[in-house]
Amino acid sequence: MKQSTEVFASEIGKIGIFLGGRSQERAVSLRSGNAIYRALANAGFHVSKIDTSNGFLKTLKSKDIDFGFPALHGTGGEDGALQRILDRHRIPYVGSGVRASWNAFNKWNAKKRFVRLGIPTPEFRLVTRRNFKRLLQTCPPPYVLKPLTQGSSIDVVMIHTAREGQAHLRKLLHKYSKVLMEQKIVGRELTVAILGKRALPVIEIKSKRQFYDYRAKYEKGFTDYLVPAPLPPALTKQVKWIALRVHRCLGLRDFSRVDMIVDPSGRPYVLEVNSIPGFTETSLLPKAADSAGLNFTDLCVYLLKTAYERTQKKF
Ligand SMILES: Nc1ncnc2c1ncn2[C@@H]1O[C@H](COP(=O)(O)OP(=O)(O)O)[C@@H](O)[C@H]1O
Ligand SMILES: [Mg+2]
Known part of the structure; x- marks a missing residue:
């Protein structure tokens, strides 16, 4: 196993772990990325960390990576934006492509x-600044309000009364142009x-x-x-x-x-x-x-291998 990991580590080359970013999930992403970095570095891989929050395109070129491991959550990483940049640079990476990520x-x-x-999936409506008054009248609580493009339960609220619904929708529609109203299960x-x-x-x-x-x-x-x-x-x-x-x-x-x-x-x-x-x-x-019997390091290596084999077939 050790031998084969060594061979694989030299074959896959320099791995860039993308972490941080500017989304509201930055703190979580830093934790994810650092955990992956530690595991892969200890397993003998050539890894570097790339924080996407500032001028990372330049960094990307200078760091000259062979393979990407996106550990970003939220906008700028999980939405396909980073994947688009990696595709443009023809850098293969772990995980989903541009369109699937966005969808x-x-x-x-x-x-x-x-x-x-x-x-x-729970029933749902798209709430906008134009239709929110009508939806408040036609959809009685309880329901859940959530942003369309967010994670980590950020700005997810459970609504139990019409009053709460009105107050929270006003607040959310101030921050986001659209909000999801969903049947509470x-x-x-x-x-x-x-x-x-x-x-x-x-x-x-x-x-x-x-x-x-x-x-x-x-x-x-x-x-x-x-x-x-x-x-x-x-x-x-x-x-x-x-x-x-x-x-x-x-x-x-x-x-x-x-x-x-x-x-x-x-x-x-x-x-x-x-x-x-x-x-x-x-x-x-x-x-x-x-x-399922796969420790954290095994999991990171497994993902790299899966992604690497997939990209070898493609190119
Ligand atoms: N329709 C729902 N009914 C009941 N609880 C919900 C519903 N939608 C979300 N929640 C609660 O909110 C949490 C976060 O919602 P989720 O849709 O998973 O968004 P996020 O991307 O923020 O994780 C869920 O883990 C669940 O506890
Ligand atoms: Mg969730």
């Missing part, structure tokens, strides 16, 4: 595709990570807060994780199958993570899919991989 990142685009393909929260072409063990998320918000995600003690999720085998099979369908129907590559809620009758709903899920050592995809 997954934009929740409105993704949900429209889910509906077209019969993938169950009460049930068990699950996430299914995809690695290569298979679904990893399902994780159940038990947040101790009102929902799986930013603090529940990143501060210790607010959430319990059950891996593998204690679900009836038929439901496990069904949610894995749905997650694989989501991954494939959006044309995602190498890895992704599909968030879902299963209602008390056992019906699963897809909330969203992450094309670059959190990648700290305690993040959900690494947790699921670990439960």
